[in-house]
Amino acid sequence: MKKSLVLAFILATPLLGLAQRSKPDAALLLRDVKVLSADSMQGRRSGSEGNLMAQEYILKRFREIGLKPFNNSYKQHFEIDTKRAKVPEATNLIGYIPGKSDKAIIVTAHYDHIGQRDGEVYNGADDNASGVGALLAAAAYFAKHPPKHTIIFAALDGEELGLQGAKAFLDNPPVPLHKILLNVNMDMLGINGKGELYASGTFHNPELKPYLLKVKPREKARLVLGHDQPDQGHDDWTNQSDHFRFHERGIPYVYFGVEDHPHYHKPSDDFENINHTFYPDAAALVIDFLELIDTDLQRLPLKNQAAKPE
Template identity: 65%
Template sequence: MLKKLIIGALLALPLTGLAQQTMLESGQLLKDVRVLAADSMAGRRVGTEGSQMAQHYIIGRFQQIGLKTYGNTYKHPFTFKGRSSNEQQQGVNLLGYIPGKSDKVIVITAHYDHEGIRRGEILNGADDNASGVGALLAIATYFKQNPPKHTLLFLAPDAEEQGLQGANAFLNNPPIPLDKIILNVNMDMLGVNDKGELYASGIYHNPQLKTLADQVKPRPNARLLLGHDKPQEGPNDWTRQSDHYQFHKRGIPFLYFGVEDHPHYHKPTDDFERINQQFYPDAAALVLDFILLADKHAGKLPSRASKK
């Protein structure tokens, strides 16, 4: 009887670590990627029916998680000029938030658009970037159940593949003052890596973040490496390669999480079946570990003033 009471008490304790939470959510995590990368969404290209289907699914998950809205809607439309022409196109950013005790905000991003159909073949973008969106939803679920100190804004930008347009639109017309944003955590491609390596890029530009990133301990199937952020690295410098660059241009500290390019990048073979189902949940947990540290130790984050 005493043994049962002890076990019951332990099960009732709040989750202070992330391993239990990640294990509980891994099924939903993988389901979210599978749904978003299905052929029926036709590659989620901005402005298409497939994009609208992805929006509907993500909004449903935001509602299920219980994220709050800005302006009574998760949808924030914007217009932009396309890369191949000067014609105006319309995208739709999706965002919700979890309020914290502080009005300072950590913005967590993962774009949901992809390349659509090319030469008759669907580019499903399972890794790029259904994997980032799946992680964003899992992290939102965790913090809804374990309230953060700082307000966490969860942003799924559109039109990243068209030149980081959604992130740019968000920052040009933010629902909160820009000076309240203390950090951007961006996720773009977390699911395909056979070496168990997830990179955190941005320490070169924000060296104060190294203290926090160094505290992220390896998971059984994934470990965090730092790099891909130095100008001398040329194409291997990821500073400009995803939505975090729009934050960086405005002097907002960032850390970008992603895997190195693989043979399925921007190819019709970037399907759900390619997602490494052991690595990916642990990679998402590494990002969650970092956000927990950033939320707890915000005083160690770089200030915007130091970057101007």
């Protein structure tokens, strides 16, 4: 009987270890959000001095984590020239962790916000310093647990000006489009009183649903699927963040985010309103999904028609 108990413990121990591996450093995660959403960053509007300050902080964190740059640079410069704004030099920040496969998973989160209006700073702690913090936490995890597939981490600029950073990324991708298997986008992960983090995109990519359903709830956060059906109007999030540009190209995506809250696009979107227990668990859920999908991605019948080589 004792031998059976010992054997059961030995068999269970690796599983317990695996379940606990992806717990991000909550203090570091929250520090990243606090720094990026400080008044000194001036709301991080594309082209602003505060946006440049945010870039420098993110680049410092890329180097600390050990992300590799493409062509000796983390920066992808591009121009924003639309009716809404003109920014001569906006900047995506891109690094990667090589895998055994040259096929890539693209993890995105925009770091820009809407800046200052009428003398008030819109700090964008949830929108989207929280997504960038989770991106950095995911990068740190996979730097210590090398992935099967190459994972590219892209902190995108110009989302608030029409998803311009995602468009620039795909117009000049660091790897051929046909090698991109999936986009995982994070935009607003930090404020939710019900412990709900939405995973949007399975309506368009039903083959991803079984994998999302395997992600077990954390203590303070659980995944809820939805917000991706055309008949939902504004509650359909398909075109509401950077993942839409991937969807346009036929690249499967999952968008992780919370429902709108009173601080959305308001000066009150400050670090103090981030839920300090929900947010680390929400970030952990994304990492859990990434680990799961990285392990099993070859089994997915992904139909990336627009990105296939000619």
